[in-house]
Amino acid sequence: MILMDDIIREGHPTLRTKAEEVKFPLTDEAKQLAENMLQYLINSQDPEIADKYDLRSGIGLAANQINSLHRMFALHLKDENGEQLSFVAINPKVVSHSVENTYLTGGEGCLSVDRNVSGYVPRHARVTVKFKTVDGEEKKMRLKGLPAIAFQHELDHLNGIMFYDRINEKNPFAEIPDSKPYE
C-alpha cells in the first residue's frame, strides 16, 4: 500500500518533470500502480485507516507524486450531487474549457507540499476531458466544481506544474477575472 513515505515532496526533481504517455495494453506493473494510487485515496478518506497509517487525506493523486513518470492520476471524490467519482485517468487531456474561471476560496494544498501556501489558484470552471481507463477504454467527461478543479490540479502534476505556480505573486488574493469562487 502507498504510505506518506512513498509520496515525494517539493525539491524532488520528478515533481518538475513531464510524465510520459502510457502505452496500451498496460503492463501489470502499470496496472498495479494505478490500483495502488486509487487505494491510497480511499484509505486516506477512511478515518481509521488514515489514523492508523498517518495518511494525509486526498481526493487526487498523480503518478509523479510517487516518483513515477507515467501520465496517470487517480481521483476519488463526491461531486456536488453526492455522486461518487472514482477512477484512474490515463493519458488525460482537457479537450475544451469554459471561458469562466473558478478557484477554491480556501486555496489549494498538495500532498507533496509540507507547508501552507495561501492564495487563489485560478482554474477553468468547467472542463471537457478525455482519458483512457486501465482497460484502454476511451472516456469523455464534462466536469465542473471540485471535480473540475481536482482534474486540473492533477493534470498540472503530469506537466511538472505545482498549484502555487498559478498564484498571483504580487497579490495572492487578487480578483481572478471572469471567475466564480468555489466554496
Ligand SMILES: Cc1nc(NNC(=O)[C@H](CC2CCCC2)CN(O)CO)c(F)c(N2CCN3CCOC[C@@H]3C2)n1
Ligand atoms: C479539496 C480537498 N483536498 C484534499 N486534500 N488534498 C488533495 O486531495 C490534493 C489535491 C486537491 C487540492 C485541490 C484540488 C485537488 C492532493 N494532491 O496533492 C494531489 O496532487 C482533501 F482531502 C479534501 N477532502 C474533501 C472531501 N473529504 C471526503 C471525506 O474524506 C476526506 C476528504 C477531504 N478536499
Ligand code: NI
Ligand atoms: Ni498535488
